[in-house]
Amino acid sequence: MTKLLDKVAIVTGGARGMGESHVRRFVEEGAKVVFTDINEEVGEKLAAELGDNALFVKHDVTDEAGWQEVIEKTEAAFGPVNVLVNNAGISMSKSIFDMSVEDYKKIIDINQVSVFLGIKAVLPSMQKAEGGSIVNISSMNGIVGGAVGYTDSKFAVRGLTKAAALQVGHLGIRVNSVHPGVIETPMVTEGDAVEQIKEFAKHIPMRRMAQSEEVTNMVLFLASEESSYSTGSEFIIDGGLTAM
Template identity: 50%
Template structure:
């Protein structure tokens, strides 16, 4: 249980769902973790549960100045940054006809600019400390046409593209950049859907079930650890076979 021993990580959107599962696994594997989110109540509660290995920082990923505060507090608390997990995101079910500029802007600011600002913010620190690992969370909606998810899917396609380019740009600084593409995961993001819809979408999955947040955390731990030291620009789907 020491795959991330002495590593220091920032995980965005980590107050609940996939991010919270990732934060717990990171601490179990020996990392120090900065949990960031706009949800202060759950974020602080999780940091308290994880003890001295975690702190919570209130954070709007779409605000570049907020990123600088996260980096400063991470350095003050733990002395470095080895890992960034760009996990924060939003998901709204709207077709092209139903999508307006405001919804497009919202997905772009959170899902795309959030990951961009994060990579930019940690790059100088990782470069100065001989490298690091960045894991961007995309979606299987970024692998094919996704009816009814116009803005969300479009933003997650951009995350894939940015990751591929960043992997090339940052290799010279020994910074690895990879993507995890979750499928239908049992998190609060899906919880707002009607039970009959959830049952319907389970049938779309070859495994006939929703994934667990911990199953995403497993993939993120691998990409954040030295086990993947020769892996960059890669994409790992965790989707119960939906991308097959």
């Protein structure tokens, strides 16, 4: 499997869940991968398992200076960046009546501002590589309504994707967004709304949650040259939910 042979990729939130799935598959497909997370113990363990083509960097995606460090470490280890997957994100099941301004800003900073910071930080490196692919993980709630804060941030990622794609297309850099539905990840299985989500999954047209690997297949497509003429677009993986 060589769809990403000799490509250099950065994946945020890569220590577990969907991010881990992306990291593992990218390495299998021939990429050299730097993945970041705040969970240092889990990240270091995964990097050790994956070998020389994977490097873990502890990183808070809301820290602008930290982004520069990630780019520098990536270039030092593997060279200019070809692929960025802005995967890190959080959710919070609070109503607008109960959500504080601090809660709201935390969601926006992690889910939205970090994507802006990542795109801005990686562009000079992608210019050195003479092109690249940026994949922003949004949500089906970037297409239809959902939780306050989460929905807002994911709609913003969709808009930022389109705006950035228009500005960097002439550089050979593509920017697309992926919109997963209900995915069986730790965010779901360990969250405070797990029972509600399991019940909701019964009403998905395909009658199940997706597996992380199913999202990874789409991310891989967008990271690879197979999607060479796709930019500024949203790719939905929701089992038919937004078709209802």
